Amino acid sequence: MEEKIFELIEGKKFGLLKGMLSEMNPADLAHIFEEVPEKDLPVIFRILPKELAAEVFVEMDTDMQQLLIEAFSDKELREVMDELFMDDTVDIIDEMPATVAKRILKQTDAATRRMINKLLAYPDDSAGSIMTTEYIDLKKDMTVDDAFDRIRKIGFDTESIYACYVTDNSRRLLGIVSVKDLLLNGKNCIISELMDENIIFANTLEDQEQVAVKFKKYDLLAIPVVDNEKRLVGIVTVDDAIDVMQEEVTEDIEKMAAILPSEHSYLKNGIFATYMHRIPWLLFLMISATFTGAILSNFEDKLKIFAALIAYIPMLMDTGGNSGSQSSVTIIRAISVGDIEFKDILKVLWKEVRVAFLCGLSLALVNAIKLFLIDNMLFSNFDVGLEFAEIGVVCLTLFVTVIVAKIIGCSLPIIAKKIGFDPAVMASPLITTIVDAISLLIYLTTATAILGNI
């Protein structure tokens, strides 16, 4: 399919190409256009039917959009912008360099321009910044037939027609009626009798993540957005809510990996931007890890005596870190999907302690068997091998470290959430740094206590 298209482009067979492209889906077309040489792009784009062209335009990435806009005549630009929904228009203007944005705004009429500027003013990541202003509004004394007339009149330019919003004369939201309700009731039914007054809505300034949560919780196709006076100003549709969910997950995952969240996708981010998102946590964690080093320095004299024990430090640190990460990441995710709240902290702790007991015991046992049987007996290299007491120190430390790591790992995210921090920050890297220091302290103290008097 794609090869065929590139052949037609190469051969400039625009008639055939038009027929083929017109049948395709906007998202697929945008994907194919990424591979089209830049110089051919405006030509190919002009082949598309007007409405499809606008849909493809929305699916493209910012660079391609800018390239096309710069190639458009004013008339072409106006034609594409006229077909776009308000939320897409605002997104595009927001991403463009100032000169391009200015040129787009010049092609819109005064009312649209005012609306665009109003939407651009909403804070990033607010419901207002992702909503669209085209929706079906009804009045409560309309009949079902009136409602259908209204939908037929303004539905062409409306992204989502399946939820209709009933407002009073000052645009205050009174109720919602779905097209399903309209279809399944008689033509002469009055809207006020059909509408649901128990409305799930969002405020313009509400965080987009909260809005996405409502979609998930209440299985919505669209949510009305109201201002502080409860006046309906727009709607957010489920496809945009899905995009928000995806962005928020990426942000959480980045935080869990000690990266400052970034707005752009990986390949679009510059070297310096990527660096700036990564270096703060690396620096902070590096400095923190020197405390662990200080513990080792403190025990330097002992370490010269127990030299064989040094070899087990990486294993103890890693296992502690991994055990803590498992707990912290599990809890962070459970908090973010709403499975766990602060009130569950004791339940969580009790569960983690029991799991940690089982994990610690298994790991210590396997380790004891490995140290005793394989290292000492099989290779019979008693030279680098450990004494009974030393094996005891390693296994006991392992057991205690796993338990401590899991307790810290599960409680820090819950506490962070409670005191208003982002739980995602309490993930592997920070937990690992904390657990490293603790595991070394346990190791060296145990060693001194048990082996010190030998």
Added chain:
Amino acid sequence: MEEKIFELIEGKKFGLLKGMLSEMNPADLAHIFEEVPEKDLPVIFRILPKELAAEVFVEMDTDMQQLLIEAFSDKELREVMDELFMDDTVDIIDEMPATVAKRILKQTDAATRRMINKLLAYPDDSAGSIMTTEYIDLKKDMTVDDAFDRIRKIGFDTESIYACYVTDNSRRLLGIVSVKDLLLNGKNCIISELMDENIIFANTLEDQEQVAVKFKKYDLLAIPVVDNEKRLVGIVTVDDAIDVMQEEVTEDIEKMAAILPSEHSYLKNGIFATYMHRIPWLLFLMISATFTGAILSNFEDKLKIFAALIAYIPMLMDTGGNSGSQSSVTIIRAISVGDIEFKDILKVLWKEVRVAFLCGLSLALVNAIKLFLIDNMLFSNFDVGLEFAEIGVVCLTLFVTVIVAKIIGCSLPIIAKKIGFDPAVMASPLITTIVDAISLLIYLTTATAILGNI
């Protein structure tokens, strides 16, 4: 609000309660019911209007559903099950103990029972296992008016009416027409002229994650599911797709934290199940980490000479691990949202090398300043402080480790994906273990080379 409800329950004021609960949203009611004492639950549930009761039932967790089913008479059970959509029915039966499942099946008619058994037979996580079998089917020679008649006839029992599916006499899918198309066209238009034949569909056996990807890519409200003969057998709606997205993200995050993915939510999982999901990776990584220990053992004699260097091992290991994690987690996420494919590997490597250069340089510099100025001069404890050459070894190792860690971190997930493994497994824990061994090797080799001859 909630307190008021509990007061009414306490006071057995069921009349007032009914009025209050009937106005509420099913998801909110299910949440409130979690706090209702088990013995009161069946009574309160019976207060709800029939349709709302069924909607609340679907939103409850398995334990509460089972409790209610066991309290229901056969007639009540039949009434609730009659109101449910097929996908919810199947989900519930799938989760119930065999005896309860049997009782539910006994209350359904033979045709429904056959359908349920057919749906239960689809593999877990397939499109077939999450689809519902109620949808609007049209014939291509119908008029718009005929279509509306059909919707009015079967729409009450259909989860999603906004996409209608045009099939031939052997149920093969010919096209899709939306209610928006129907509303915006004349009553006498023929469906075959309105329908879109360029259909995005799923196969019954297709992985649910693939289905969710299509929703995101094509902004769908529902997707038709066809069998191998292209016959329409069901649809998946966007709310179920959102649930799948959430499950798949949780699974990815678990894998990234070295946990085997689990079916149930955190608090529902038993101690032993949680243990079994965590211990395999802990054991594997612990054994792997002993290789790192072996490296230390090999350099034991040198370590006695460079004793002061031991204190910097945790910092080097942690920083290497964190640097590698940042890269691997970023790449894993970029692969999973479709930003990066195998063909981008060189682009990614080149980017990571440059970012690593900047990060490595900054970290080494800060470390040099800290070691030289603060540790050596401020505290003037030349005793535990390091010589110039030693500071050089630590900083050089840091710089090289960060670069190696980022190269490994970014390339392993891409390679894993290419050879058919799950990239998510190549996350922090595994990368950390690998990078630990490498960083120690670099450290001790550099130390021997530079300090060996002093």
